[in-house]
Amino acid sequence: MIPEIGHFALLIALVFACCQSVLPLIGAQKNNADLTALAKPLVYANFALLTLAMICLAWAFYFNDFSVTYVAMNSNTQLPWYYRLSALWGAHEGSLLLWVWILSLWTTAVAIFSRSLDDVDIARVLAVMGMIAVGFIAFVVFTSNPFERTFPNFPVDGRDLNPLLQDFGLIIHPPMLYMGYVGFSVVFAFAVAALISGKLDATWARWSRPWTLSAWGFLTMGITLGSWWAYYELGWGGWWFWDPVENASFMPWLAGTALIHSLSVTEKRGAFKSWTVLLAISAFSLSLLGTFLVRSGILVSVHAFASDPTRGLFILIYLLIVIGGALTLYAMRASTVVSTHRYKLFSREVLLFINNVLLVVALVVVLLGTLLPLVHKELGLGSISIGAPFFNQISSIWFIPFSIVLGIAPLIRWKQDKLSRHNKTLFTGLVLTLLLSLTFYLPLALDSALTMSGIVLASWIICLTLLEVIKNKSVKKLSLSHWGMVFGHLGFAVLIIGIAVTQFSTVEKNLRMKPGESVNIQGYDFTFESIDFVKGPNYSAYMGEFEVVKGNSQVHLHAEKRYYNVQSNVMTEAGIDAGLWRDLYVALGESLDDGSWGVRLYVKPFVRWIWLGGILMVVAAAFCLADPRYRSILAAKLTTSKAG
């Protein structure tokens, strides 16, 4: 009964979404206040219905209703309750339902927080979001219905959740990532609505900024969590694989980062207008492309879980309609968008333009590397793979101009500036950079040129960012969004230091070891103490005990090899001693004939800095959002609307 209610709610939501995408738009075009006024109630109703659908599916998971196919495929009575609930988004159908629900969450947020916008404008925005919702709800209903029943013969127990997903990281990673992906739909809707109405002004940019920032913050969080999860859960200590699915989340991030910067130019200086609109459309289009790549299974990827070609076709058509429609609209209207602002060759505008160009170049390269294997195969030239070295080579060169500009840009004035004005600061910055690089170089005894160049450039960013803060007359009076920029840039530098050091200074040893043996790696004595057989709630496991000693300090690490009975899957749980300066990483490989084990022993310096950088960037987004500027927009408009 309950799953049917969920299904029914989903169907009504589809009808409501259709209304939401058509009626307010007609109202806005024909100046019919009754129709435009329908937008918000429809949005709220939709949110309520989709929430109901989510609750119904969660209910089915919680009470082990295996007559629902999706539950039977992805849950099990032995699964702990929190994983039973997070299993809701553990596979295709449920994760799409989550996608749709998050879309309605964002739409509702727009409806609530934009009370001060003109009713007509907001009706257009909500209508565009309604169109996106129609496509995705239809997708869920017609190709991936999570409420489908297995009657009359339903299983006594479920097939269990993929063990890889039975993890805390996977409880929060998909919702965060989707909040980011789907969050870009808001900016997209604002852009399309503005194209329809022709009102692409500073107000548009001011309204788009907080939404872009929050979507970007969530996406950053999602990617960081995903990387952290892969590191400890996949069992071989990698944190980024340039896998198509990762690239799919990275591309909207790059577009979003470019968008944040170009929006600031559009809002403050009225320049780059049509470029910003194009970026806003691209960011969400890339999110859709990502969904398509992940969900259609056309790409060779270790992440490509369940997939189905008809679904791929559906998303492809939908993708063409949304992106094609938006770009056509853009092509028709872009010529009418004129940026009147003038600036000189050396100005902050130009530096931000270079930032955008570089980010777009990175985006195109990632897109190329991700799609080329696909194109190559479709052309009948055979299957190929483009590995991590391609992306690593390009990004290490790309990073040089990007970080040099990143360091300088915040110092430069809008409109026109002279480099000579900054000679002193740049010189001080250079000296400090060298000093900071030395403090990394000496204790770590780095020998790789790539690590060193990464460190020098990251130090350059850190020093110049801090100098810029000090140069301001009153540090206390700096706005919150200024601090947001500072944290964002520092976060990026920290991330780069983490990558540079981890990538080239990690010591990885894959060894054959028997219990009782020890080995010395980088001054750490790793001892394989014992191996025991243990039982978990839905798995059995070999638990290896390791002791790592260096000087007087010692740590114990447990590495597990788990066997999940239901899906007969094997999982590696790594033993990790985390530290700001280094991680010790132990994972069990395979059991070999004579009682010995294949063992991975890693010393990974600075690996935590990678995620620390990500967290700093999320903090940066939060700071920008907390800036009273945005609240004052809300408050000011609210009072006027009350007065009127």
Place this chain on the structure above:
Amino acid sequence: MNPRRQKRLYTALVLVSGLAITIGLVLYALKENIDLFYTPNEIVNGKKETGIKPQIGQRLRIGGMVVEGSVKRLGNDLNVQFELADAQSKQNITIVYDGILPDLFREGQGIVANGYLRTPTQVEAFEVLAKHDEEYMPPDLAEAMKGIKHVKPENNPALAKPDASGAY
């Protein structure tokens, strides 16, 4: 030339050369890092689409079924050797690997390996990937495996144990 045009010319020159450098760099990196995917049959007889055989020393990606009973440990370290076959192959390809095999590596199942071709039928792998869950198989591999998917390994001559092939 007036100064304004001169400035524009310089800007255009910078943009064009930047673009050229970028494209050159990307193409170079691509040339270095594209790995062709082969099945065991294609390594011996050339690629299905183009008929081109891989060259000795070439970096490539190979996907196939691990032949039952072919996994051998050599000596007292992690060195391991096994054979791959697919539906069409008459000659098995030997994979040599020094490292830890993935959790889901099993005899009779599909895997993908990245490595260098050392002899016409031997690949020295630096990476071995197995499918992530029971259902999942990389699309490339699934294609190469077409036709043998539902045949039990012991009934398929291509997958028969090399030492037991005469027993049928």
